[in-house]
């Protein structure tokens with residue numbers, strides 16, 4: 001078992017949570033669309049999106065030179081022990097794939113000296129500012145598509161087996177080495193009876209050994225297998241791609257929740273012409289026809305679709321719990337503090353907008369007057385002290401920001 005002195009772990013925990021004493025991670029601005037960047041092998045984000053995004057794999061050597069893992073191994077293991085965290089342990093001992101779901105206490109993990117196991121934690125960006133800062137480097141893709149940052153730790157020989165994903169992913173090596181083999185094979189049949197998705201016939205076409213700072217971009221459905229050479233850590237920056245079924249179902253649910261059904265939603269079904277029947281179990285054809293007519297009356301416009309997407313996509317994941325300040329500043333002190341140090345969105349906050357609406361953590365919010373500052377806050381995820389001062393004369397703005405601060409949705413203090 002890994003030796004993990006508890007006092008060290010306690011330090012790690014307080015460093016992760018933004019306590020007043022801890023400095024937030026520096027804001028690493030995403031590259032602008034027309035600027036070549038090492039992150040994308042000296043392509044501009046525009047070139048990358050045109051040539052590779054959703055199209056073909058790209059290996060990028062030294063995408064982030066001198067990278068450091070956002071979490072040490074001990075911090076990572078400690079994270080996997082938290083109740084709210086989505087952690088999985090995959091072992092491949094004696095040629096048998098096994099999957100267990102966390103949380104995992106330290107003594108429930110295999111020894112780091114044992115070969116062929118891997119621990120994966122989803123959504124690390126929600127728990128750690130450094131992971132969130134790493135995810136932010138990929139904001140040349142819209143936030144509406146950006147999902148989360150997953151970290152995997154693998155002992156020598158560890159991996160999740162050859163498989164494919166249904167979403168785009170950047171696989172960034174942050175510690176140690178991992179050998180990736182990939183294939184654009186058409187046969188994506190999975191081995192039956194396994195607790196995880198492992199391809200039956202993996203036929204690798206290309207192979208690379210990735211070292212810290214190297215990164216592999218894969219579009220959906222490219223078969224891949226990453227095996228650790230010595231212990232290693234890999235960050236996966238994943239993108240969400242809801243299915244059309246999920247979108248339609250959620251949209252209809254959204255319409256229903258807003259009470260936007262056909263005509264008079266409260267009107268009761270009536271059938272004054274219904275004759276007496278001999279076959280009571282038979283569904284009346286007139287009923288089907290009438291309900292068809294009611295459903296055909298359901299109408300929606302672009303505004304309803306934007307409102308659905310904004311609230312749906314900005315909704316925090318079910319496991320997310322915000323941490324409101326324990327001793328919140330009153331509004332006057334909040335204004336005075338933010339005027340000195342600015343504000344930033346909490347790492348768990350989602351803020352999206354379109355031409356007409358803003359969507360904050362699943363809520364559609366309305367604002368009278370100019371909203372340039374809110375657009376900038378959404379895009380930069382922070383606001384300088386100077387900018388805050390120019391807004392502070394508007395009490396409706398400061399009252400709203402104070403409300404969000406009290407909810408734990410924004411923090412006082414810019415990025416370092």
Ligand code: SIN
Pocket residue numbers: 118151152159160165169224226234236
């Ligand atoms: C891993 O990090 O081990 C798996 C990531 C992936 O294949 O998507």
Ligand code: CO
Pocket residue numbers: 163164165224
């Ligand atoms: Co994968």
